[in-house]
Amino acid sequence: MTIPSLPDNLNKLIFLLGLGLGIYTYTDYINYYKSFENLSIQFDNQADSLEVERQSVDNEVENIKSESKRLAFINNIKNPISYNDSGRVFFEYSNYDTTILYDNFYKMYLNIVRLNNKIDLGSLKLELFTKKIKNYSKDLHDEFEDTNNFVTFSMILMLIGILGIVKQQTLQDELFKRQLNEKKKYYQYCQSCLTEFDSMIKNGTDQDGSLNTAFCNECYNNGTFIEPDLTFEILLNRKIKKNKVKSKWGLFVLRNRLKLLDRWKWN
Numbered sequence: 001m002t003i004p005s006l007p008d009n010l011n012k013l014i015f016l017l018g019l020g021l022g023i024y025t026y027t028d029y030i031n032y033y034k035s036f037e038n039l040s041i042q043f044d045n046q047a048d049s050l051e052v053e054r055q056s057v058d059n060e061v062e063n064i065k066s067e068s069k070r071l072a073f074i075n076n077i078k079n080p081i082s083y084n085d086s087g088r089v090f091f092e093y094s095n096y097d098t099t100i101l102y103d104n105f106y107k108m109y110l111n112i113v114r115l116n117n118k119i120d121l122g123s124l125k126l127e128l129f130t131k132k133i134k135n136y137s138k139d140l141h142d143e144f145e146d147t148n149n150f151v152t153f154s155m156i157l158m159l160i161g162i163l164g165i166v167k168q169q170t171l172q173d174e175l176f177k178r179q180l181n182e183k184k185k186y187y188q189y190c191q192s193c194l195t196e197f198d199s200m201i202k203n204g205t206d207q208d209g210s211l212n213t214a215f216c217n218e219c220y221n222n223g224t225f226i227e228p229d230l231t232f233e234i235l236l237n238r239k240i241k242k243n244k245v246k247s248k249w250g251l252f253v254l255r256n257r258l259k260l261l262d263r264w265k266w267n
Helices: 006-076 098-182 232-243 248-258
Strands: 081-084 091-092 203-205 211-216
Touching: 006 098, 232 248
Parallel strands: none
Antiparallel strands: 081 091, 203 211
């Protein structure tokens, strides 16, 4: 994959854009998912509430039946009331006093009617919640697909940004190293014979004809040493004779100065 050379700030901008897009997309999906969870909780609560109301109706019906049996037993008559679950109405026997029925069962009957109305309303709410959940489920699936696409796109942007930053840094490092390599070091003394450079002692040349700042023209020229087989001991003896070194201290100083030169420092 070839990454185009872009300005460093632009690479950083691409990375931050991808990061921001990923965070925004993920956060938006999480918020949508939380809304779906809240709706599911409301649905469960409504279903539980509806089940409680139905249980209350069943309990109230049982209370009415029990009261009807009790009155029939007290008055020594046939049970005057039956309860029709499908029609939710009470049937009265004609040989029983309707006033007794009214006085003893009317409140219970009204409570059942009230509970049934709550059940009908709760069922309607439950249907609405069911429709909402279906729509939310579909939207959540679409949102998930969109999130995957946007997150993938954001990761691509981040990757491009990171690779661009790395490439830019690599180019800068290479340029810096090249500048260091190209920067020539200038010496006061020849790094082969210890002769000081001056108007008389000139620098040697490299193979490309450029000036060599480390060696003089008597030791080095055209990219090679004039005496390639020259050894440290031979050079030391030459310097001893030339400088007329006689004392051990002078010999010690001369030897150590020569060993500091680039050509002989590893000897």
